[in-house]
Amino acid sequence: MAERTLDGGVASRSSRSTASPMALFFREFLRHPAMIGSIIPSSRRTIEAMLSDVRWDETRLFVEYGPGVGTFCDTILERLSPDATLLVIDTNPVFVDFVRRRYADSRFIAVHGSAADVQDIIATHGFESADYILSGLPFSTLPAGVGARIAEQTFAALSPGGSFLIYQYSPNVLRLLAPHFTRVDRSFEWFNIPPCHLLKARKPAEP
Ligand SMILES: C[S@@+](CC[C@H](N)C(=O)[O-])C[C@H]1O[C@@H](n2cnc3c(N)ncnc32)[C@H](O)[C@@H]1O
Incomplete structure (x- = not known):
């Protein structure tokens, strides 16, 4: 049976089921x-x-692209200051509905939208810029042009000295970062399925 989601979309009955986060994630995959x-x-x-x-003590706005079932959200909310905000953006309305129900925390905002619109989204919620932007987006399989727009928008949305944190199965995303970020620190995590590249791109602080 179809039902209204919190953001006005339509969700199937099963999207509001008691499925575990892991089962819901796999079904959406x-x-x-x-x-x-x-x-x-x-x-x-x-x-x-x-x-x-x-x-964490200097973070006012932490943005996450593609939270899915909220894999990072528990840890971010545990470490975030009481007066800071975690704003997550996901294109999948089932995930947005799920995390809104999961996190009853006044510091938490979930937006159904695209990371490609991050500047407008944070402005709509009263912020000028983000201190950190974390991304679990699959850049290699996004529609043509979307990755480049996300890289551009992310650089513009970050505060001076802010960081774009990316985990990714392919390092190809470096090509999208290169026009904007001059410094990217790289490492690799084997204990992930599949193993992934960890990239930390920093926007220079103002002189
Ligand atoms: C690999 S999953 C990451 C899930 C979770 N962060 C984790 O680490 O387990 C990718 C997520 O990106 C979302 N997504 C894909 N394209 C997007 C876009 N343009 N803007 C925001 N979210 C997007 C998907 O719906 C999905 O939730």
């Missing part, structure tokens, strides 16, 4: 393989490695 790009959520090791350099 089968429905949208190119947009999700992975059969299971990221590992604990990937979460720790991606968030290891974040300066």
Whole structure:
């Protein structure tokens, strides 16, 4: 049976089922393989490695692209200051509906939309810029042109000194970052399915 989702879309009855996060993630992967790009959520090791350099006490706005079932959200909310905000953006309304129900936290905002519109989205929620933007997007399988627009929009949306944190199965995304970010630190995480590249691209601080 079809039902209204919180953002006005229509969800099937099963999207509001009591399926575990893992089962829901896998089911959505089968429905949208190119947009999700992975059969299971990221590992604990990937979460720790991606968030290891974040300066939580200086973070006012943390943005996450493609939260899925909220794999990173628990850890981000645990570490985020009481007056800071975690704003997540996902194109899949089933995931957006799921994380809105999962995180009853006044610091948490879930937006049904595309990372390609991040500047408008953060402005709509009263922010000028983001201190960190974390991405689990499958850049290699996004529609043509979307990855380049996301890289451009992300650079513009970051505060000076802010960082774009990316985990990715292919390093090809470096080509999209190159026109904007001059410094990208790289590492690799074997304990993830599949193993992935970890990229941390920093926007220069203003002189
Ligand atoms: C590999 S999953 C990552 C899930 C989760 N972050 C994790 O680590 O387990 C990719 C996510 O990106 C979302 N996505 C794909 N294209 C997007 C876009 N243009 N903007 C925002 N989210 C997008 C998908 O719906 C999916 O939730």
